[in-house]
Amino acid sequence: MTTQPLLGKVALVAGGAKNLGGLISRSLADAGAAVLVHYNSPASREAAEATVSAIQQSGGKALALQADLTGVQEIRRLFDTAIHQFGRVDIAINTAGKVLKKPITDTTEAEFDELFALNAKAAYFFVQEAGRRLERDGKIISIATSLLAAFTGHYSAYAASKAPLEHLVRAAAKELASRNISVNNVAPGPLDTPFFHGQESPESVAYLSAASMNGQLGDIRDIAPIVRFLATEGWWINGQTLFANGAFATR
Numbered sequence: 001m002t003t004q005p006l007l008g009k010v011a012l013v014a015g016g017a018k019n020l021g022g023l024i025s026r027s028l029a030d031a032g033a034a035v036l037v038h039y040n041s042p043a044s045r046e047a048a049e050a051t052v053s054a055i056q057q058s059g060g061k062a063l064a065l066q067a068d069l070t071g072v073q074e075i076r077r078l079f080d081t082a083i084h085q086f087g088r089v090d091i092a093i094n095t096a097g098k099v100l101k102k103p104i105t106d107t108t109e110a111e112f113d114e115l116f117a118l119n120a121k122a123a124y125f126f127v128q129e130a131g132r133r134l135e136r137d138g139k140i141i142s143i144a145t146s147l148l149a150a151f152t153g154h155y156s157a158y159a160a161s162k163a164p165l166e167h168l169v170r171a172a173a174k175e176l177a178s179r180n181i182s183v184n185n186v187a188p189g190p191l192d193t194p195f196f197h198g199q200e201s202p203e204s205v206a207y208l209s210a211a212s213m214n215g216q217l218g219d220i221r222d223i224a225p226i227v228r229f230l231a232t233e234g235w236w237i238n239g240q241t242l243f244a245n246g247a248f249a250t251r
């Protein structure tokens with residue numbers, strides 16, 4: 001089996017500069033893909049440049065691009081840029097997400113709107129644009145959350161705003177099947193990244209760690225290979241939400 005099954009393919013990774021998205025960018029580049037590395041905040045620029053330069057130093061092709069994906073035009077610009085720079089897009093991964101841990105009774109309208117603008121609306125239009133622009137045999141993968149299978153409080157707006165992804169993959173998988181494009185979600189449990197720690201206390205981190213099979217939080221290195229598999233040999237998996245969480249939650 002070739003070690004570079006994605007040679008000649010192009011991947012676009014939204015949120016591809018750092019943490020889970022950064023590792024996905026590098027792992028798809030290792031598999032041979034040219035990668036458009038998207039980032040949003042000015043603070044992520046350095047991480048995006050480091051990811052691009054690590055890929056280039058290993059002999060791969062990559063380019064960083066800033067965009068706030070809550071604007072649908074910006075999502076289109078992302079795909080336009082990938083096609084302009086690399087000639088095509090075969091794999092579109094969306095790792096962009098916003099989180100909030102708060103009781104329902106305290107959540108503001110602005111907080112609700114902000115979460116839904118990225119986790120639901122941008123996620124929908126990302127899949128739409130990928131469906132329009134991907135080559136035959138393409139792969140679309142969005143990062144959801146294992147909270148969709150958990151019975152827990154305080155993440156209502158976050159989990160609710162990721163929930164539409166579950167139906168979106170079913171519809172998109174059917175609609176894009178004639179071009180052999182697969183569409184899936186990967187739904188991790190708690191991951192040891194600043195995204196998670198920003199919402200938690202030492203007590204809740206201990207509680208959530210104890211809920212997994214090894215007593216630890218999830219690691220991005222456990223999730224990136226699943227995304228790579230879906231983008232390569234795992235093409236027959238289609239329209240699914242894959243829960244990957246070390247036995248944290250199931251259904």
Ligand SMILES: NC(=O)c1ccc[n+]([C@@H]2O[C@H](COP(=O)([O-])OP(=O)(O)OC[C@H]3O[C@@H](n4cnc5c(N)ncnc54)[C@H](OP(=O)(O)O)[C@@H]3O)[C@@H](O)[C@H]2O)c1
Pocket residue numbers: 014015016017018019020021039040041042043044067068069070094095096097098099118143144145146187188189190191192193194195196
């Ligand atoms: N960490 C966890 O425990 C966990 C568990 C399950 C699922 N997830 C999901 O995994 C994904 C990656 O999370 P992570 O832990 O690796 O943290 P992360 O690096 O903070 O990922 C969030 C990404 O969303 C991007 N983003 C935020 N606002 C955006 C906007 N308006 N437009 C475009 N992109 C925007 C961020 O970019 P900037 O920083 O540049 O703004 C960042 O790249 C997220 O979708 C998250 O919901 C995480």
